[in-house]
Amino acid sequence: MPKLTGIAVSQQNDGSLELVAASHAQGSGPTMWHTWQVAPGDEWNLWEPFGEPGTGDPGPPAMIQHAADGHLEVFTVSSGDQAVWHRRQSGPEPDKWSDWESLGQPDGDPVQGSVATTLLNNSQVMAVVIAAGTLWQAVSTDSPDPQWSAWSPFGRPDGATVLAVAIATPSDGHAELVALVEWPDDGDTTPTGDRGVLWHRRQNDPATANDWSWWEPLTQPGGHSVPVGTPVLSVHATGLLELFTRTSDGAVWRTGRQNRDPVSWGPWDMLVRPGYSFGDLTAATDSASSRMLLVAPTSTGNHLWYALQSGDDPSTWSPLSPLATVPEASGQDAGALAGALLVPDSDGRMQLFVVVPATGNAYLFSADDPGQLPTYTQSFTHP
Numbered sequence: 001m002p003k004l005t006g007i008a009v010s011q012q013n014d015g016s017l018e019l020v021a022a023s024h025a026q027g028s029g030p031t032m033w034h035t036w037q038v039a040p041g042d043e044w045n046l047w048e049p050f051g052e053p054g055t056g057d058p059g060p061p062a063m064i065q066h067a068a069d070g071h072l073e074v075f076t077v078s079s080g081d082q083a084v085w086h087r088r089q090s091g092p093e094p095d096k097w098s099d100w101e102s103l104g105q106p107d108g109d110p111v112q113g114s115v116a117t118t119l120l121n122n123s124q125v126m127a128v129v130i131a132a133g134t135l136w137q138a139v140s141t142d143s144p145d146p147q148w149s150a151w152s153p154f155g156r157p158d159g160a161t162v163l164a165v166a167i168a169t170p171s172d173g174h175a176e177l178v179a180l181v182e183w184p185d186d187g188d189t190t191p192t193g194d195r196g197v198l199w200h201r202r203q204n205d206p207a208t209a210n211d212w213s214w215w216e217p218l219t220q221p222g223g224h225s226v227p228v229g230t231p232v233l234s235v236h237a238t239g240l241l242e243l244f245t246r247t248s249d250g251a252v253w254r255t256g257r258q259n260r261d262p263v264s265w266g267p268w269d270m271l272v273r274p275g276y277s278f279g280d281l282t283a284a285t286d287s288a289s290s291r292m293l294l295v296a297p298t299s300t301g302n303h304l305w306y307a308l309q310s311g312d313d314p315s316t317w318s319p320l321s322p323l324a325t326v327p328e329a330s331g332q333d334a335g336a337l338a339g340a341l342l343v344p345d346s347d348g349r350m351q352l353f354v355v356v357p358a359t360g361n362a363y364l365f366s367a368d369d370p371g372q373l374p375t376y377t378q379s380f381t382h383p
Contacts, residue, residue: 004355006338010065011065015041017345021355022060067119073086113165168233177212178199196228196248198243199217232283234283236256237285250276294320303322308373351365364377
């Protein structure tokens with residue numbers, strides 16, 4: 001039976017949730033799977049095959065909802081051709097989807113990592129990928145039959161190699177992109193003196209997909225450590241952006257936009273001291289309390305930690321603390337818990353999804369009531 005390796009989740013038009021998962025290739029069978037709630041906040045269907053994008057193993061999927069018709073679109077990078085593949089809902093029924101189609105490689109270069117997406121202010125969807133150490137973007141029209149542009153270069157700081165990227169669109173409509181970049185280790189020749197640093201770009205005109213500021217460095221978290229892993233951008237209930245990162249010493253940090261000034265980021269706050277080891281982070285806003293929740297899976301073992309905004313001030317956070325344990329992984333080294341994702345349900349209850357690589361199973365942690373933490377566990381055995 002196929003083991004799940006990554007997941008994506010999103011709300012559908014009626015408020016129910018759709019879950020898409022990637023799995024290892026086994027012969028000629030499907031490598032993607034999906035399930036959905038039978039009704040908003042209700043039970044889940046059994047896993048159903050979701051096709052085979054390209055050859056080889058698909059990478060972690062990304063999913064986004066179009067603005068005009070509410071249809072979902074899914075992206076993944078195939079290990080066989082190292083190109084981006086996508087498919088889109090073709091009707092109001094959750095099982096009606098287009099065939100998988102390839103968006104190709106930027107300039108013929110293999111795509112590294114997964115696809116980052118955001119919904120722009122003009123209702124276009126933007127997809128961003130890394131190829132040959134630089135960023136590329138493609139934009140989709142939002143119409144009954146959306147068309148994708150060719151890949152165009154999004155650039156990188158001079159001489160740097162892009163390692164990871166996050167993108168989001170706050171309420172003012174100016175999309176923002178944050179990239180983790182690295183310079184060659186040839187001495188103290190970089191603008192900051194560090195090899196791994198965070199840089200960002202901001203959309204100048206929300207109506208124009210290709211009008212962006214040039215690269216600017218972000219102030220780095222304190223100490224001698226450097227950011228690692230994929231940064232996380234999330235939109236707070238105030239409409240402002242929050243940015244989270246891990247650092248090489250095991251600490252977890254956050255910063256946020258102080259206002260809508262393009263260069264006004266607040267100071268970095270440490271959410272947990274050095275010495276821990278976490279995987280990629282996930283964050284979402286609790287619609288019931290308007291507070292943002294951050295979840296950090298441990299990079300070994302089976303534990304989930306959380307931090308929560310503790311008041312109306314977006315810069316006030318609780319320290320990172322234990323949240324829950326994945327039951328099946330108890331007593332064994334499950335490696336890094338993969339695919340941790342947060343999303344609010346239609347009734348405001350926070351839902352946390354996570355994959356255990358050792359077993360290939362997915363788990364759902366749900367809040368009992370709106371405004372509470374997601375601690376009630378449900379298992380999604382692999383297909």
